[in-house]
Amino acid sequence: MRTDTVYKKAFNRTANMLRDGQLAGELPSENELRRRMCVSRTTVRKVLQELIRRQLVTEHSGIRAAGRAVDDNDYYPDAETTPRAKHVEQHFMEWMLRRDTRPGTSINELELARQFGVATNGIREFLIRFSRFGLIEKRPNTGWLFKGFTEDFALELFEIRVMFELRSAHLFSRQPGTSPLWGKLAALKIAHTELLKRIEIRYHDFSGLDNRFHRLINEASPNRFIDDFYDVITFIFHYHYQWNKQDEKQRNQAAILEHVAYIDALESRDPERIKQACQAHLASARTTLMRSLIGLDQ
Amino acid sequence: MRTDTVYKKAFNRTANMLRDGQLAGELPSENELRRRMCVSRTTVRKVLQELIRRQLVTEHSGIRAAGRAVDDNDYYPDAETTPRAKHVEQHFMEWMLRRDTRPGTSINELELARQFGVATNGIREFLIRFSRFGLIEKRPNTGWLFKGFTEDFALELFEIRVMFELRSAHLFSRQPGTSPLWGKLAALKIAHTELLKRIEIRYHDFSGLDNRFHRLINEASPNRFIDDFYDVITFIFHYHYQWNKQDEKQRNQAAILEHVAYIDALESRDPERIKQACQAHLASARTTLMRSLIGLDQ
DNA sequence: AGCATGAACTTTATCCATAAAAAACAACTT
DNA sequence: AAGTTGTTTTTTATGGATAAAGTTCATGCT
Incomplete structure (x- = not known):
């Protein structure tokens, strides 16, 4: 299933704005918020809905305003605000630079997928993107070759x-x-x-x-x-x-x-x-x- | 399902070799063929099996030799010997260079997938690979932008x-x-x-x-x-x-x-x-x- | 007319499944 | 011991499904 990191990040950002007092008085319209946060209105609405549910925002006859004070544990943890693709990137870079990954090692999509806990598709997309860095090379039907950070x-x-x-x-x-x-x-x-x-x-x-x-x-x-x-x-x-x-x-x-x-x-x-x-x-x-x-x- | 283009291409190549008389007398071992064709032995065996079935190769007590003459319509059509990814590439390039695809057009993975008759995954992988050519640009969660062959x-x-x-x-x-x-x-x-x-x-x-x-x-x-x-x-x-x-x-x-x-x-x-x-x-x-x-x- | 909300629809990100191809293992032959 | 073929296991290429996010349409309010 697609992660809801966009929503969670937007939620955290809105919570921050509430805390900073940037959203004092009547809240801006959904469209205005959308523009400020660079997400779709659909996501803004989801954020607002949750803020209201948690009473961080109040709504009376269609007017929204800041509610109770934002608490530290109202925020979603950081890990949940990064999309899978980014996680793959981080894991892979660690695998490559930290471990004793030697030049000539061959890269196994399935193994990495298991190791990183994602579908093979995500690994493959990352590797394709990463291949322009000149550190790996694809051999069709066979896998990838790690050329080494040499x-x-x-x-x-x-x-x-x-x-x-x-x-x-x-x-x-x-x-x-x-x-x-x-x-x-x-x-x-x-x-x-x-x-x-x-x-x-x-x-x-x-x-x-x-x-x-x-x-x-x-x-x-x-x-x-x-x-x-x-x-x-x-x-x-x-x-x-x-x-x-x-x-x-x-x-x-x-x-x-x-x-x-x-x-x-x-x-x-x-x-x-x-x-x-x-x-x-x-x-x-x-x-x-x-x-x-x-x-x-x- | 994965295409069997590797097999079909190998088959055609072997048929060619038979026709040219490059495989006169006893056929080389599976390993030898494998090496010549740059495919796995699994594929070689599949090719041999089909050649035998079609009597293009005969097998008596483990000895294989050329059989009846190769006919033009023993070959698989060319289109079936190119993998999907390559088809996507060709379709996309045509879409881009031939049609009136204007700079600024946005690229829709789903639409292209339908148009080219492949899964969205294949389109996406192609676009990622293609992005290094500097002609398209990804906007996360939204799609791709065609910058124009300008x-x-x-x-x-x-x-x-x-x-x-x-x-x-x-x-x-x-x-x-x-x-x-x-x-x-x-x-x-x-x-x-x-x-x-x-x-x-x-x-x-x-x-x-x-x-x-x-x-x-x-x-x-x-x-x-x-x-x-x-x-x-x-x-x-x-x-x-x-x-x-x-x-x-x-x-x-x-x-x-x-x-x-x-x-x-x-x-x-x-x-x-x-x-x-x-x-x-x-x-x-x-x-x-x-x-x-x-x-x-x- | 222009903007706000609500609802429906479309597209992307992500996982999962599976046949084809590759690789590894095993048994046999010379 | 090295090379064959038969068998099993693993991995890649590709299609499909679906929740999340984006976009469009509809309705109502100044």
Whole structure:
């Protein structure tokens, strides 16, 4: 049966809004709520119905208003708000990066399905989606081959990344001075220096900033294939570093400094300087990844 | 139910071998046949059983040999030898390129399933696989958006293609003279000039040659992401030109000449000359595609 | 006319079932 | 011991069913 994670997530969000007082007085119309939560009206109605049943919302002659205070255990647990497909993703990435899954291992849809507690269909869809990451390969009628999260993989990934990033940085720097992206870049630079001040405790925030920065660079000259490739990178890094936290603070601190130098270079519009800064940053990112790969490898 | 296309294709192939006299005398063992046909022994046995039933093969005391002559209508029809997934692909590509499918159209899994006569599952798997081509986009819980086979698409595709090809051509030219790829390149050049002589009738053969040529260039410095991207190109071109045959002979003739110039440039190892030849060729490929796109667009 | 709610309908996400194909096991032959 | 064939088990490809979520239609209220 389809999971009701959309409903549960919407419910939790609405409960949050009630608690924050964002929904004081008469509640907005179903359509208005629908728009705010990005779900269908059907789901909004289901949420409202349950809120009323639990007296979190009252309804008198068609007028709805906040009811009793929201309690911590009114919320659905987080696990129930993620769709199956996402669970499969998480399980699989853990299976791949955490366990001793060696290059050359063959992947068995049925076995994974049993292990993750989902239907084979879900596994298969995930694997198809995942195959564009270049880590697995399908052999028809037979199964999938895990090619390994290896040094080769990292090298090939970074070769493309450098190519794309140099191209995008170059095009970024040649935008007219009137482009709004310059403003965004300046803002990002400030965010970087702010984070640097609080690095001791906030170093986790870097990955969000990293993402915003590299996506901003691409924004000046959009290309869907480059964007897609950046999705690959984001995905890989997300999971890889989630389970690989050595030196995180130090790594991020260094990366912030590199970003700042890179931003300065962009603002200078000097092609050679941009190239240097960009390459320096990516080279260090690559070294970091490679080092942690070797740790993974024994 | 799963289709038995693997069996039927294997059957047809075996029938062909019988007809060609490749299986004269005592038939090879099941294992040997298995290896030659790249299917499992289970399938081989099924084929043999049917061949015997139809007396195309005789069996006396465990010895199998060719039986009566193979007739044209011993073969299974071609349509029955392609798996469902492939049918879906063909139908979808036709739907996309042939019909007046406009950018922004939303794609309905259920409707396509009905239209193509398959289960929704198959459609969904195809769409997931196809999504890496950058022509469709998934919106969760809602459906897929067709972004259109547009001019933008072609431009973005070619921007990447040029980047990759320049990189690969450059690295190819810097291989040691002892690399076996130089020999392959020379052979390909001959194949090109041969084809040119027979261009009047054999111009269809160009696409195979084109593929071999560009894949050879990539072989000198393998990168899975570049290979994958070349798969995208191959796929797109395959279907696009399958339905768009204006000027095919002329186009291919021009492309052969460009290839030869490109090969000469590679053999000269002169970076600047390589760059020129490569760019010239890709520019003309792009123009061709763009022109046919405009035809498609009204 | 435009927006709100109610109800009906359609589509997606998900599970389950099963024949075809592959793989593993067993027994036999040379 | 290595290669055959026969048999059994496992896995993949594909169809089908259904609750959840999205969308459309109908009705009523300013």
